[in-house]
Amino acid sequence: MKIFTMPSINEVQDNNDSYLGQFIPLHYHHHMLISEYRMGAFKTAIEQTVFPGAKILELGGGTGVLSWFAAAKAEKVWCVEYNPDLVKEATRLLKLNTGSEHIEVIQGDAFTYLPPEPVDLVICEMLHPAMLVEKQINVIKHFKERYTQHISSTLPRFLPEAVILAVQPIQQNYVFMGFHAPIIEFQIPETNYSDTQELAEPLVYSTVDFSKEISEEFSWEGEFTLETGTVNALRFITKNILCISGPDNDITEWHNPHMILPLPEPIVAKAGDLLQVSFNYSAGGSLSQLQNSIKATLVRPWDSVKPT
Ligand SMILES: C[S@@+](CC[C@H](N)C(=O)[O-])C[C@H]1O[C@@H](n2cnc3c(N)ncnc32)[C@H](O)[C@@H]1O
Numbered sequence: 001m002k003i004f005t006m007p008s009i010n011e012v013q014d015n016n017d018s019y020l021g022q023f024i025p026l027h028y029h030h031h032m033l034i035s036e037y038r039m040g041a042f043k044t045a046i047e048q049t050v051f052p053g054a055k056i057l058e059l060g061g062g063t064g065v066l067s068w069f070a071a072a073k074a075e076k077v078w079c080v081e082y083n084p085d086l087v088k089e090a091t092r093l094l095k096l097n098t099g100s101e102h103i104e105v106i107q108g109d110a111f112t113y114l115p116p117e118p119v120d121l122v123i124c125e126m127l128h129p130a131m132l133v134e135k136q137i138n139v140i141k142h143f144k145e146r147y148t149q150h151i152s153s154t155l156p157r158f159l160p161e162a163v164i165l166a167v168q169p170i171q172q173n174y175v176f177m178g179f180h181a182p183i184i185e186f187q188i189p190e191t192n193y194s195d196t197q198e199l200a201e202p203l204v205y206s207t208v209d210f211s212k213e214i215s216e217e218f219s220w221e222g223e224f225t226l227e228t229g230t231v232n233a234l235r236f237i238t239k240n241i242l243c244i245s246g247p248d249n250d251i252t253e254w255h256n257p258h259m260i261l262p263l264p265e266p267i268v269a270k271a272g273d274l275l276q277v278s279f280n281y282s283a284g285g286s287l288s289q290l291q292n293s294i295k296a297t298l299v300r301p302w303d304s305v306k307p308t
Contacts, residue, residue, distance in 0.1 A: 022126070022135055022284070023083045029063050041254035042125065042159075043069050045242035048252060049159055050074050054120040057156070059110035059139055064090035066123050067103045077103040080113045110139045118152045123159045129186065129259035130165060130236040130281075131208070131218075132290060137283035141214040158210035160254075162241040168202035169224050169275050169296070172233040172260055182232065182262035184287060189237075189255035196260075199269065200224035202237055219280035223299075226273045232266035234277065234294065235259070261291045267298050274299040 024032075032038060046069040050056060056070045061079035063086065071077050081087050087107040094100035106113065110124070122143065126134040144155060173195035174182040187193055205220040238256040245252070269275065276297045281290040 022133065024062065026083075026085045026089060029086070029089075033063065033065060038254060039065070041242055041252055042066055045159055045252040045254075046070050046123065047072075048245040048250075049121055049157060049243050051120070055115070055117065057115050057119045057122045059113070059122060059124040059143065060126045061090055061105065062086055062125075064094045064100070064103065064105060066125060067105075068094060068097055068100055070121075070123060071099055071103050075102060078115050078119075079103050079105045080108045080110055081105065082107070082109050110135070111142055112146075114143075114146055114150055118154070119156045121157045121159060125160075127160070127163070127238070127240055127256055129238045129256040130290060131163060131238065131283045132281065132285055132287055135284040136163075137208060137214055138216055140210050141216060144214075155211065160240040160242045161210055161244060163208045164204060164239040164241065165206045165208070165218070166202040166204045166237040166239070167220075167222075167277065167279075168235045168237065169199045169226065169231045169277070170233050170235045170260070171197040171199055171229040171231060172262070174232070174262065184262070184291070185260045186257040187235075187260065189258055196235070197229055199227045199229045199231055200275070202235070216283045217280065218283065221276070221278040224275045224277065226269040226271065226275050228269065228271045230266045230268050231263065231275060231296065231298075233260050233262045234296070236261065236290075259287075261287070261294065263294065263296055267296060269298060270300075 046066065050070045050073045052073050054074045056074045056077045058067045058077060058079045061067050061081040064079055067077045067079035079090060081090060084107060087105055090105045094103055124136060124140060126136040126139060128134040131137050140158060147155060174180055203222050203224065205222065206218055208214060236259040240254045242252045242254055276299055279290060279294045281293055
């Protein structure tokens with residue numbers, strides 16, 4: 001007899017299509033395909049890094065679109081995707097597009113797959129704000145270990161090459177038609193939001209260079225000098241350096257949406273006050289892991305000055 005047991009909340013979050021976890025559900029891929037900002041940046045970066053005759057590995061191929069961009073010049077593209085629905089879709093969609101003959105779609109796990117021969121470039125777009133949820137950092141770190149052990153001591157190039165992570169204190173309007181709801185939200189980069197007031201310049205808390213040693217842990221402490229306002233949220237900024245190319249080292253970059261995490265308690269600040277912030281989390285971890293670790297404390301510089 002089959003006994004139905006309720007999954008734990010964590011299992012629900014891991015498995016339910018309505019949560020955008022590591023495996024992006026099929027119906028979400030349209031959002032990625034229609035983003036000219038995302039697609040344009042990746043297409044440019046791929047055009048600049050793939051050379052005629054190159055061998056390419058894509059980890060997390062989805063619909064196959066980035067592999068298809070690469071196939072315009074590459075001799076061979078291995079497009080690895082875990083989700084069987086997407087493997088089927090990528091195979092169907094690539095057949096609709098000329099120039100995809102040398103793309104091989106493989107159902108495989110990016111954590112274990114290795115190409116049959118050395119590759120020149122690894123494309124991987126498992127990029128989530130703050131490098132949470134999706135497993136970009138974990139996948140690339142473990143790929144490098146396997147690759148140098150079994151394929152070649154010379155690593156391929158990675159696209160993206162690096163990720164720069166920053167954080168900024170803000171005052172966010174959380175009132176929606178009179179309803180007060182301080183909840184996680186995402187913003188389109190380079191867009192002015194009238195409901196957001198920046199209270200200090202962002203500070204970089206990590207730079208991940210995929211060609212170097214990669215840590216799967218983030219741990220940071222820093223201090224912001226504030227403008228007058230009420231700090232009620234931190235905005236996390238994730239800038240992906242897709243490639244650096246050409247004689248002038250031109251950078252092709254793409255920002256993930258900014259992620260805004262509300263603080264448990266708002267902090268009223270005057271210009272010149274200092275905000276000490278700390279947090280720690282694991283790459284590929286949950287949003288709540290980061291959110292629960294955040295500590296924000298106001299320090300008034302003049303409080304520590306004793307009257308003479
Ligand atoms: C953000 S999507 C990008 C898809 C495609 N590369 C694009 O740019 O449109 C990430 C893809 O990685 C796949 N993925 C996640 N974890 C994976 C793993 N361990 N092995 C293989 N594919 C994985 C997801 O199913 C999803 O299709």
